Amino acid sequence: MENILEVIRQGIMEGDMSLTEEKVQEALDAGVAPGDILQEGLIAAMAEVGRLFEEGEYFVPEMLIAARAMKAGMVLLKPYLVAADVKPAGKVAAGTVKGDLHDIGKNLVCMMLEGAGFEILDLGVDVTPEKFVDAAANQGVDIIAMSALLTTTMPNMKATVEALKAAGVRDKVKVMIGGAPVTDAYAAEIGADGYGADASRAVAAAKHLMGIA
Numbered sequence: 001m002e003n004i005l006e007v008i009r010q011g012i013m014e015g016d017m018s019l020t021e022e023k024v025q026e027a028l029d030a031g032v033a034p035g036d037i038l039q040e041g042l043i044a045a046m047a048e049v050g051r052l053f054e055e056g057e058y059f060v061p062e063m064l065i066a067a068r069a070m071k072a073g074m075v076l077l078k079p080y081l082v083a084a085d086v087k088p089a090g091k092v093a094a095g096t097v098k099g100d101l102h103d104i105g106k107n108l109v110c111m112m113l114e115g116a117g118f119e120i121l122d123l124g125v126d127v128t129p130e131k132f133v134d135a136a137a138n139q140g141v142d143i144i145a146m147s148a149l150l151t152t153t154m155p156n157m158k159a160t161v162e163a164l165k166a167a168g169v170r171d172k173v174k175v176m177i178g179g180a181p182v183t184d185a186y187a188a189e190i191g192a193d194g195y196g197a198d199a200s201r202a203v204a205a206a207k208h209l210m211g212i213a
């Protein structure tokens, strides 16, 4: 079993989608527990990818292709995880704020969070404060993750925090923010709970907010 999980980890780290799919299916057919394939295969590989990114050995393209391979494995694994009632690390509603169409960074953050065991509700781009509020109020979300790439759309992060307060759901969720112009100081200024400078740090921030790291 350890060997096949090792091959899955290698497949993901090398961004080899078909090898990842083949080995995840093989592991499932061999009766390896879906939770073990997730934790010791997919999540372990993406944690290593995050570490290599932080050390400057991997860059955004390597991270993207690794995440794509992880996603391919996840598609096969998901029905088994649901059947085995494996709980996600938390549920994150992620979106790029109103007026902003940049989604490359947001998508990468979503993929790395998924790779870390989080369930993702991807709200897309140009997401209004009302849509974030709806996710917080009605979708069983633990974390609201907002992305902004324009200095002109950053204020919509603040507007969303205010809208969450006005709707009485601010205390139901944690809020984390990111995007090239966003800083830790801005997160503190608008009353967000967390900030991540890149996708790997987004995972660390989300885990911290969930109290799991």
Ligand code: B12
Pocket (backbone or CB within 6 Å): 060, 099, 100, 101, 102, 103, 104, 105, 106, 108, 109, 145, 146, 147, 148, 149, 150, 151, 152, 176, 177, 178, 179, 180, 181, 195, 196, 197, 198, 199, 200, 201, 202, 205
């Ligand atoms: C690609 C791009 C586009 C593409 C977007 C395609 C897409 N599907 O995303 C297109 C061509 C559509 C575009 C359009 C525009 N763009 Co543009 N774009 C860029 C560019 C070159 C790269 C952005 C990117 O994808 N980076 C790569 C990703 C991986 O990095 P990232 O987004 O920063 O995300 C990482 C972190 O920030 C963090 N992160 C991101 N989100 C989140 C969320 C959370 C919760 C956390 C924790 C972390 C996190 O993790 C990510 C992964 O490591 C930047 C320049 C730059 N260097 O940033 C300009 C840039 C952002 N764009 C700019 C501008 C001005 C525009 C336009 C207004 C241009 C125009 N006149 O039409 C339009 C605006 C359209 C709109 N309404 O949104 C300016 C913004 C200037 C400013 N200070 O506001 C920039 C900085 C270019 C420049 N130097 O002038 N753009």
